[in-house]
Amino acid sequence: MVAYKSKAVERIRLPGRDERERALEEAGYNVFALAADDVYIDLLTDSGTGAMSDEQWAALHRGDESYAGSPSFERLESAVADVMGFPYVIPAHQGRGAENVLYGSILSEGDVVPNNTHFDTTRAHVANQGAEAVDCPIEGAHDLSAAESFKGNFSVERAREAVSEVGAENVPLVISTITNNSTAGQPVSIENTRRVRAFADEIDATFVIDACRFAENAFFVREREDEYAEMSVADIAREQLEYADAVVMSGKKDGLANTGGFVATRDEALFERCKSRAILYEGFPTYGGMAGRDIEAMAVGLREAVTDAYIEDRIEQVRTLGSMLEEADIPTYTPVGGHAVYLDAGSFYPHLDSSEFPGQVLVCELYREGGVRGVELGSFAFPDSDRPELVRLAIPRRTYHQEHFEHVLETVKRAYENRDTVDGLRLATEPEIPELRHFTAELEPVSR
Known part of the structure; x- marks a missing residue:
């Protein structure tokens, strides 16, 4: 239709x-x-290149450009809480700005970071902190014709091997990217997300979901994971994100906006650390390098993405x-x-x-x-x-x-x-x- x-x-x-x-x-x-x-036809990226809806264009006119305490930020904060379930939000100019804020607040020289598969900017931000990015795709993820439903899943077994080599004290962060961009945009199951959550608890690591395509991932969960066949995409997305301590988000994907991103967390201590770094690199925590009008467009886009x-x-x-x-x-x-x-x-x-x-x-x-x-x-x-x-x-x-x-x-x-x-x-x-x-x-x- x-x-x-x-x-x-x-x-x-x-x-x-x-x-x-x-x-x-x-x-x-x-x-x-x-x-x-x-x-002629530009398929370089889906990041910030889409068309906004009439509701998003209307929202641009509500944009408040106050340096601090903008009501536009309050509407973004509300959208993130309602759609994704996180009470603390720090805007950034785009996803890689959010990566810098979050990973720069957690990682140190010599750390190791398992991920189902790091994308280019994620890998670069990990390396920029002096840490090592370790990819943990499942067996068959690189088999181009395998019929596996969730080829984007995180291999906990591979991550355990990495931890055994360096020690859990050197693995402060575990990331799952949904959908898995570097593995051909393949989805990650909620069952796998639960396993990664348990693994992060086991090694006392912060569990982060790179959520830039969280709504697309929820669609595949509903289609392929029997437990969720009768649920709405909105409810599935919210449940999958509940397993994470924090998310890093490019609003240029499933925020349906042309620019912007954010870090969101339910960990108040992590929020405070990220706020300080955001002020240094992105701007005051209620605008974070974004214009108020773009914050408004992203707040509307988040809600539209899960319809x-x-x-x-x-x-x-x-x-x-x-x-x-x-x-x-x-x-x-x-x-x-x-x-x-x-x-x-x-x-x-x-x-x-x-x-x-x-x-x-x-x-x-x-x-x-x-x-x-x-x-x-x-x-x-x-x-x-x-x-x-x-x-x-x-x-x-x-x-x-x-x-x-x-x-x-x-x-x-x-x-x-x-x-x-x-x-x-x-x-x-x-x-x-x-x-x-x-x-x-x-x-x-x-x-x-």
């Missing part, structure tokens, strides 16, 4: 192939450096693109997750070694063939890892329609048909922080 109609439109343009070739070369074969005007009409439409859009690609025999990660379709770049280019970045090659070919921008999540984004070579096509919320997906399909098909003629890439320049190299590094074609 269609849940929306359009009230505003934006004209888009497909540059000619020669223009695309030139833009790609000038960008150093890194699509982050492309001008947005040169992109059945919204979440069913959201997941159906992602599944539509996934089904179109599968029917065309395009190699993808299955089952399709919550916010994106992931292409199996390793199957596109088996003739390319991981050192030639097959995922980044596919990203460039998608732009070259049809002006479609995706993002690589393989050996380029995650150096020294054993993850599969994936390309994420992240779908902005409430933005694109069937005709856009048909263009994406034709673009991917052309790239697949030409797969045997494509050469690899190598690094030309690289930033100092390897965890973030895919944002700014430049590449060049490998000459054969």
